[in-house]
Amino acid sequence: MFKRQNELVKRLSDQQLLQQLYFTQILLLTISVILSMMLFNSMSDFKIIWKPEISQILIIGGFTAVIVVFMDWLIMKTMPEKWYDDGGINEKMFRNRSIPHIFILCLFISFTEELLFRGVIQTQFGIWTASIIFAVLHFRYLTKVLLFSMVMLISILLGFVYDWTGNLFVTVFAHFIIDLVFAIQIRLQFINGGEQIEQK
Numbered sequence: 135m136f137k138r139q140n141e142l143v144k145r146l147s148d149q150q151l152l153q154q155l156y157f158t159q160i161l162l163l164t165i166s167v168i169l170s171m172m173l174f175n176s177m178s179d180f181k182i183i184w185k186p187e188i189s190q191i192l193i194i195g196g197f198t199a200v201i202v203v204f205m206d207w208l209i210m211k212t213m214p215e216k217w218y219d220d221g222g223i224n225e226k227m228f229r230n231r232s233i234p235h236i237f238i239l240c241l242f243i244s245f246t247e248e249l250l251f252r253g254v255i256q257t258q259f260g261i262w263t264a265s266i267i268f269a270v271l272h273f274r275y276l277t278k279v280l281l282f283s284m285v286m287l288i289s290i291l292l293g294f295v296y297d298w299t300g301n302l303f304v305t306v307f308a309h310f311i312i313d314l315v316f317a318i319q320i321r322l323q324f325i326n327g328g329e330q331i332e333q334k
Contacts, residue, residue: 148227148229155227159242162250163246165250166249166250166254169254169258170249173257173258187303190301190304191301194298195295195304195307195311196307196308198304198305199307199308199311199312201291202312203315217278218278219278224316224317224320228317229321230324231321233321236314237314240313240314241310244306244309245310248309249302249306251264252292252293252296252305255267256296261290261293261297264289265289268285269285
């Protein structure tokens with residue numbers, strides 16, 4: 135079933151994939167808002183998870199992102215490419231996007247996903263529930279053991295950081311930097327050698 139879904143995703147054009155991404159993120163954001171209204175006792179309970187502490191956001195969020203980026207680099211240097219190949223979906227998503235568009239996309243994705251998985255689900259049901267749901271919803275990785283394990287570990291790491299700081303801004307920033315680094319890397323690789331990426 136998941137293999138068939140992956141094949142359907144691969145057949146989408148760049149524009150169709152982008153539209154699907156925006157649709158999915160808007161859907162997740164809508165679910166987040168509805169669940170927040172249902173599960174938080176008051177607006178003050180919701181506001182308390184947002185702490186605009188700049189040094190904490192930059193230092194802890196930034197360091198968390200560095201750990202993930204380094205871990206990804208290490209895997210790419212030591213593991214066979216077929217183990218971490220997602221079928222070119224991320225390449226198709228970001229290779230033709232402008233840097234400002236990539237910035238907006240990554241900010242939207244990180245805000246939406248952290249609000250739902252850490253802000254709502256983890257706050258109400260715990261880190262393991264949030265991490266498992268987060269990983270499973272990245273269904274295209276379910277047939278790739280290494281990629282699925284990485285997504286799960288990243289989710290757990292973000293969950294622990296959120297538990298430690300109690301500040302959703304920290305994990306939003308970390309998630310944003312992680313996605314931004316990977317997306318810009320894809321874009322720059324395409325600019326510098328588009329034909330090779332196009333043939334994958």
